[in-house]
Amino acid sequence: MSDKPEFHPPELGSVNVAPRKARPMHADEHWASQPWYEAPRGDLSVAEVYTYTDAMSYDPGDEVVFRSSATAKAWRLQIYRDGLEPEMVHEVDALDGVFAATPSDAYRNGCNWPVAHRWTLPPDLRSGFYRVVSSCERANGARFIQHHFFVVRPTEKTRRAKILMILPTGTWTAYNDFGGANHYFGVEGPDRDEPSPVLSLQRPWTRGVVWLPPGAPRICADPAPEMGDAPRYQMKEWAFSNGFGQYYAAAGWAQYDRHFVLWAQKEGYALDMITQTDLHYRPELLDAYPCVTIIGHDEYWTWEMREAMERYVEGGGRLARFGANFLWQIRLEDDGKRQVCYKFKAIHKDPIVGTDRARLMTSAWEDRNIRWPGASTVGVNGAHGLYASWGGFAPNGQRGFTVYRPEHWAFAGTGLHYADIFGDKQHIFAYEVDGLDYTFRNGLPFPVPVEGQPETIQILAMAPAVLAEDEPQGEGFRYYVRSSDHEGLVECITGEVTPHGLARYKYGSGMMVHMTRGKGEVLTAATCEWVMGLKRGDPFTQRITRNILDRFTAPRSA
Template sequence: MGRESVTAGEALTLHVSTDADEFRVRFYRLGDGLSFLLESEPFRGVLKSPPPHPDGGDGLASPAVDWDLEPYSFRIPGDWQPGVYLAHLVAGDERTAAAAPLLDDSGIEGFEREFFVVRPRDPGRHGRILYKKSTFTRHAYNRSDNEGLPRASSLYDNPVYQEGGDGERRGHKLSLHRPGGVIDLAYWDAPFIAWLERSGYAVEYCTDLDLHEDPELLAPYDLLLSVGHDEYWSQAMRDQVAAHVRGGGNVAFFSANTCWWRVHPTDGNTAFVSDTDHRVGDAFPHLPATDLWWPAPPDGVGAPENALTGVSFRNGGMWASDEWPGDRPRAGYTVQHADHWVFEGTGLRDGSDGGEPDALGAGSALIGYECDGAAFAYDENGTARATGRDGTPASFLILGVYVLDPVHESFHDLKWGHWNCPEREPSATGPRAATMGIHTAGGTVFTGGTTDWPVVCGREQDAGVVRVTRNVLDRLSHRTTAAG
């Protein structure tokens, strides 16, 4: 994909390598289901070899360079609605293509697919809610695999590290111009987007790169949504979202592991560099990794993500499993402050009547697979209150908490949300716990504290989670500076 977003009426560029003599592109829109729109005229196929990995290795390809695949342009109709779209490549002649069935909702994930965002020509006219697709995170995990061909080429598998100098930044480099198919969109985004449209919410969409490049992007919107797994953020993204909140705009983080690493877009914003702690071979090329947001310089950025979100992966964690995303405890969030507007209409209790507090999402896999938390301590009434020791704003109100026990310890010896936290922080800032909460800093910021909130809500697996989501969207889709 030349770029993962396009304005309605403008040209989309797909980059394709295929051994087929010709192929067609079928276009679908993700809404309340996968809707087929049209099929392109045939394109001539061109086969190109992946760039070799600089460290060698059979079957490996470089994740750090543009794969320079053949470009094919398609003009997006001007009347296409804002949304997330799927391009499905169908190889073969006209007869072969005609025999290939159309995709349904079960066919979103897979190879020979790519997604893209269609943005409106008049931003904010369709809706005042902006859904940010976490594309930098998607690229970090994209292995550039193909059917039956595991290339293991990503920020986590056989990464490429550059030492810096001569105008280059030190860190792991990752090209945004690589193939790899669709995975995360099917898991987190598709069910939540379907629920949003089924529920009648008017939403427009953008990518991380859109937010990075455009300081005015958020101006037409009252509410920004961060959904699912939103780990990699640039400084410009962070600054623009913080300014949006200071100006009275709202944010809902239905996500986790959020804003954990800083990225630096480069090469005309077709790649990024991030000084992370991912191994190259058997060694860490540079420790401490300086693009972790929360540690003070020179060992990190010195801007704790909790200052924006209220929570951090460093106080959360994840669960072990042989199969991603894995199973996990299903106890849900212990409810606090049940009289808050977030819980309106749920019927949930917080124990203030003398009974046991209820749990939001009990029976569902709401907590995890990764989750974020705030440093907190229990007061004399047994209520969890944020201490602020980790950068969480003083106004952050904890509405739900689930103490992580056990925390998965075998993935990079995970502690307090990440393997190297004990090295940087000898004692924990508080119990490790998934934390749901809210704070006000001009506008209002809600955080669900878990990657799988959009899955539970989107698939309507828990009535309480659905109602809380409605309450957040209904209240925050209009700018307000009133206290949460």
């Protein structure tokens, strides 16, 4: 029998239900016509509480500072290490509620709320992901709950694993709209309808990044549409109906990384954990591990992060990347408290353009002014992959990988053959994927040589992807992304939008690749949804994942 008290999830039951109130609905209203962001009500008559921490990650023994705004008279703080066996590590039952207004530019400059609590982490606290749950009771007996998180880094004393998991927090930040904006939409600009190129980390996370109820829809056309069906975006419909962030399905612990952690722990793989901010500022953390892994939606990196990863691999490290969408360069400022990415507007708006720091321009890695293909680091590129199996992006397309090199060690023990498809029933090939420009010789795919792309890349498996939504018309058809990303990336890469450029980049692929670099190696399964093969029990995806992790954590032969 365990001496640990039984864990009861703070999220049990019905939470965050607003008072019922009728309002008119107009015939032209739609989730896409009224984009929403999360912000506190600020109504002193309705109890709620929001909390964030002064940093994203800590060492054992560090002090965590919690900043909060509450309209409740009293509220509760609970912190638990999330995973297969969650463990409550800190609770405070009756913190005084202090209300502080949320600045109108909180998304850019932070909330600057007062300190509500301080906690010094135990010196032996294990590395991992720690959910921060703030909750309060409402007058009608209902509960309000808000989630935040922090990561505890491994130290020489607390390190337990051979695998270091790097959370793609640059991508999480890019999609966090709390307070008014993210890198995709917001209240910037004269008409208050533009995204913000500058995002603060001194604010809460929008609802859905840290916690989701089971069954929240994913970005995959499920079920696949029948002929004549209007396009649907179930994740947007669900978010709009249930009060979650409109981009909850695109990034975050709850949607991606947590599924991998639960599977890995069940399989007996110990994991230590850091954030991308740690990779940027403390790259030496990688050196103690034979294997590092990155999961899910992995879209935003700094120059320094890439340099650190390539140095690690060249020195003999192994990178297992079960994720995709390696696309944008970002900058971290103010000791990691601020993230910058101008994206499609970088050439016109980024203040470092034309300076001696121009290589750090926050545009696509394949931008004609940067030209450091993602394949140099992870074996694949974002601009040659992109979307699959949702909306107008091949919604009835292939949802698994086609095998082309079954003799590769990654497929050992699977019994897979040339041209077999795996993971299709579990929808592992969906949302966003990465690929390469390629050609076929004798029935096998080979990368087209590109400057800066390692010559050792082998394409093991692949499937088609597309950069713009096809838009067949039908009754009531409405599309979402359309061709905006297609045109924006073509302009970044080539300098102008031309029919030739659009044709060149419209169709791509998602790939599973292996490459060596220096003394190390990289294996990338370049789809955001790889984790669904693990969660949904696909034996092929699970065996391949074990093959990769076992090889990458095994001692090297002399």
